[in-house]
Amino acid sequence: MLYDIVIEPFVEFGFMRRALVACVAMAMSGAAIGVFLILRRMSLMGDALAHALLPGAALGFLLGGLSMPAMGLGGFIAGILTALAAGAIARFSELREDASFAAAYLTALALGVLIVSLRGSSVDLMHILFGAILAVDDLSLFLVATTTTVTLTGLAAIYRPLVVECFNPGFLAAMGVRGSVYHYLFLALAVLNLVAAFQALGTLMALGLMLLPAVAASFWSREVWSMVAIAAPMGLVSGFAGLLLSFHADLPSGPTIVLMASLFFLASLLCGTRHSLRLRLARPRHLQG
Amino acid sequence: MSAPALRLTDVTVSYDRHPAVHHVSAEIPAAELTAVVGPNGAGKSTLLKAMLGLVPHREGRIECRARRVAYLPQQAEIDRSFPISVFDTVLLGRWSRFGGFAPAVKGDMHDAAHAIEAVGLAGFEQRPIDTLSVGQFQRVLFARVLIQDADLVLLDEPFAAVDSGTVADLMDVVKRWRTENRTVVAVLHDLDQVRREFPHALLMARQLIDSGHTERVLSARNLLRARAMAEAWDERAGACETETGEPAHRHAH
Known part of the structure; x- marks a missing residue:
């Protein structure tokens, strides 16, 4: 019975297996990227960056059709250009970085939708906006797995300077280290993961x-490291449970997976061991002296 | 007196062409305690950052004889909610040994634990820094400076928003640096403390009012001048010219 519900879909269907492998890979590297996005106070900028992939992906679509390498490469270039442009605008004008990011991504989003509608149908547009994890083929699986490998080794290599750059950039500068190098390396890895x-x-x-x-x-x-270690399995379970639920209940897989992750968020918000609502409401007795 | 640890010659630092530090020439004596004093916006922090090379000084010259420089920033420049322990924060002081990639050795770990003890935080090693009070966190930053083993120590408002007990403890640390022949430069606001503890002072209001022995520098006349100059901030200031009427710099500021 349990076997039928939990295991069988993956044994029976190749597309479910590939989707699961993609989820595992994305969850592992995504957790680390997500933790650093939060620590750099860039959560919303990450979202803006994700939208900024669209015109590049759309150009790739225009030239190569629904092909992952073409759309992925286009998206990667568009994401990097947007990040650089937003950073440059913020530096050379009085505009704050979040405002310049918002301006850049809104432009990119509109441009992307326009380009897709030049040739594609609304089905293609839906595909690009909401993804299709059940249509992951071997090539895109390879791209996702490569991204995870590059991200995890890359982050491990620049871990210490990146952490100090988040925590106390002035100290890093006083030690004669150019923190911006690590900032941009991290941004490149973030864009790579968004593409995947x-x-x-x-x-x-x-x-x-x-x-x-x-x-x-x-x-x-x-x-920092334990945040990553906790986030990765949460992402894994979200992907696994989301795929199963979408399979059995015939729901679109992308939103189901993301909602599973939202459940983890809500549960942690309520019951976590740091700054959670439980601690705020329960007001546990203070410790001795 | 031996050669100065730092010599500033006609140093100007500008933000957006407005000079924050204007034609400052001064000498910081070696193995001494020097206080940098002045009203808010007088360019004290900027001067410290220029000594460190954190902000470029377009004009003038800064000669530094120190092999190793340690810097204690204002707390506002650090993300105090960051998930990192007291021990790891202090251990960062050994960055010049292990850099961004090599592991820390036993000796570094031992010295970090020792420094934490020396600032009165024994037992706090594994506490995350977001659970510390302002005073406790300042002790952490002092411990980090301690293990940097620097011969020039720059402190930016080390005693701001810290209670008197903590000030006394940390001042002891500063005085110990002096006996170890380290040069200390501190931005301070408590003039009584400066008169009591710091033999040398540098009074500035964007430009240098006076520098030298504290009693002379902190005269009533000098302090009045500093306040008057800090208030006279001209939004539409023209390009700077020297008294002879010659343009002073190629880059107008």
């Missing part, structure tokens, strides 16, 4: 599997 996630979850929700587990983990842990 966008094909499965679409540009609108690409950030869901990165950010929600990371936010949830922040209610449980007090170090």
Whole structure:
């Protein structure tokens, strides 16, 4: 019985297996990216960045049709350009960085929808906006797995300077280290992950599997590494449960997966061991001296 | 007196062409305690950052004889909600040894624990910093400076918003640095403390009012001048010219 519900869909259907592998890979690297996005106070900018992939992906679609490498490459270039442009605008004008990010991504989003509608149908547009994890083919699976490998090794390599750049950038500068180098390396990895996630979850929700587990983990842990260690399995379980639920209840898979991650967030908000509502409401007796 | 630890020659630092530090020339004596004093917006923090090379000084020259420089920033420049422990924060002081990639060795760990003890935080090693009070966090930053083993220590408002007990403890740390022949430069606001503890002072209001022995520098006349100059901020100031009428710099500021 349990076997029929939990295991069988993956044994029976190749597309479910591929979707699961994609979710596992995305959850592992996405958790780490999400944690750093939160620590850099860039959660909303990450979202803006995800939307900014659209015109690039749309151009890829225009030239190569619904092909993952073409759309992924286009999206990656568009994401990097947007991040650089927003950073440059913020530096050279008085505009705050969040405002310049918002301006850049709204422009990109509108441009993207326009380009897709030039040739594609509304089905194609839906596909790009909301993704299609059940249509993941071997090539895109390879791209997602490569992204995870590059992200995890890359983040491990720049871990310490990146953490200090978030925590106390002035100290890093006083030590003669250019923190912006690590900032941009991190942004490049973030864009790479968004590209990997966008094909499965679409540009609108690409950030869901990165950010929600990371936010949830922040209610449980007090170090950067343990936040990542807690967020990754939450993302994994969200992907697994979301796929099953969407299979059995015939729901669209992307939103179901993201909502599963939202459940983790809500549960952590209520019951977490740090700053959660439970602690706020229960007012546990204070400790001795 | 031996050669100065730092020599500033006609240093100007501008933000958006407005000078925050204007034609400052001064010497910071080696192995001494020097206080930098002046009203808000007088360019004290900027001067410290220029000494560190954190902000570029377009004009003038800063000669520094120190091998290693430690810097204690204002707390507002640090994300105090960041999930990191007291021990890891202090251990960062050894960055010049292990840099961004190499592991910390046993000796570094041992020294970090020792520094935490020295600032009176023994037992707090594994506490996340967001559970600390302002005073406790300031002790953490002092411990980080301690293990940097620097011969020039720059402190930016080290005693702001800290209770008197903590000030006394941390002042002891500063005095110990002096006996160890380290040069200390501190931005301070408590003039009584400066008169009591700091033999040298540098009074500024964007430009240097006076520098040298504290009693002379902090005369009533000098302090009045500093306040008057800080208030006279001209939004539409023209390009700076020297008294002879010659344009002073190629880059107008």
